[in-house]
Amino acid sequence: MSPNTLHQPVLVTECLSLLGAGPARTFVDGTVGYGGHAEALLRESGPDGRVVGLDRDGVALRAAADRLAPFGDRALLVQASFRQLRDVLRGRGIRQVDGVLLDLGVSSVQLDEAGRGFRFSEGTAEETPLDMRMDAADGETAADLLARASEETLADWFRRYGELSGAGRLARRIVQTRGEAPLRTAADLIRVTREARVGGGRRHHPATLVFQALRIAVNDELGALEEGLAAARDVLGPGGRLCVIAYHSLEDRLVKHTFRTEERGCICPPRDPMCTCGRKPTLRRITRRPVRPSDEEVAANPRARSARLRAAEKLAA
Template sequence: METKNTTPEKVHTSVLLKEVIDWIAPKPGGLYLDGTLGMGGHSSAILEAAGEGAQLIGLDRDEQALDLAEVRLAPFEDRAHRFHLAFSKFEEALNEMGWEKIDGVILDLGVSSLHLDRAERGFSFAKDGPLDMRMDPSGGMPPASSIVNKASYSDLVRIIKMYGEEPLGSKIASAIIKAREIKKITTTLELAAIVSKTYPAKRRALSRTHPATRTFQGLRIAVNSELEELKKFLHRIPERLNPGARVAVISFHSLEDRIVKRSFRDESKECDCLPMQPVCTCGNKQRMNVLTKKPILPTEEEMEVNPRSRSAKLRVAERSQEKK
């Protein structure tokens, strides 16, 4: 792919980096996939730990992130391969490289500082910018402003309550509709102010997070189809793993964590039929072994150095041996 020499604005801190490397256990000559390349922190650590001959494919929907990762991965020369793709389309990259099976996978589902720190990307309720929130602005998906100004009341409630896990979803949806009847909502601070006003003063005072946090989360998930992307990936990745290859997934809210937990659990079952059923008819075969019964959390030291790691949860599963 075409490359650009872009210098990162600041060093990005990858979450749970040591734990990811310990669990994936990179090896010389191994083939690895980073489905959320970002600025290349996990990828560079995997290649460095793996040593000679190891290669890695890094995927990202954000072309700015790919450019920044190029700088960080430069020391590995032709061992790091970047693709402008959503991680649900990982097979396209593997097929282009001629890789049938791989030896390890990392997904970091968090929103990077590249998005949060740049007002023009529209992810942050603390910075004034266009209400966008698209991971890939060139992908043809409508921005968050389209949902905010065009979605029905019921759709807004669903997005804010289900994806944002916001108890005041109905009240916030009503406030948005009332505000957009007067003036189109186009910026992040406009929306943040509308949401904040719906919160009772006492609740605002006691809350540890900004009142708009959950609403922005819900909109971001809806704009980028994040949960659907994750489900597609987790369903298909086992078929491209070598026996013993590990998948490490870092999630940042309960919706993602539940999907990862259930997927790993379901893939670890040999049969999914009802317990009272005398004969198996589902044809399900175990493909993964769960290695982390409970999610791995950041240490106190990491949370102090990198506050954005506080809500991170790491789960790991391993491709089971193929039965003859």
């Protein structure tokens, strides 16, 4: 079974509607992955519409190229982070686009690929390396970060990105353990998490939020999202739409806050009698509350359960 068959894109109909997909329009899929959303956009925008697809994962990008090959040069795929969106478009002579889609998080195929280290199971943890890089050929692995980060930095990651109680205790235990032997596999990290008595609550394995925190740190996911939202705002033409699908509360809060800030414009303190910052509203929120998958979609694709879609429209300058 091919990766394209295994991976099911989330909230496709809702994205097409909110993006205003239609003929002869140009869209950016900033997380093209295995091409599911991009394929739907190309079908809706034919015969002259285009999709520029970005992804950090070269393996996913090659699979997307196979899937989108029937659309010819209407699909332009680039291995890059969506935080580089401005430069990618500028380098290809594209000044403005009609819509940008960011589907955050890790794909089903990445989750299921044992060598990537994005998830763990007790049965295979001894063989699962602590990698977690979206681009498997670039940057430090989770094992690298665990080997060099200070106790204070580790505690901050676990507290901020995993929202863990016991973050300091876990960081201390990691520093103690790595002095004896490096942490290289999922089993090593699970063992240390248990020794530090870190709980995941009723809904999570104790190590689930630890893995989430490390993955976010390895890939600078929140930093990339903040820059990517600003880049998307800048490349949209007036009336263009930005849709973002988030899968955990940290991402969703950042998207919600950014949309609210861009809609408000002025950032002067409320007590000031007049605006001195000069900021104008740049976006209008289309979704006041996040759009969630239907019960039918969740039944067909359980990993869609946590998806939250927010959308905004670019205002004229």
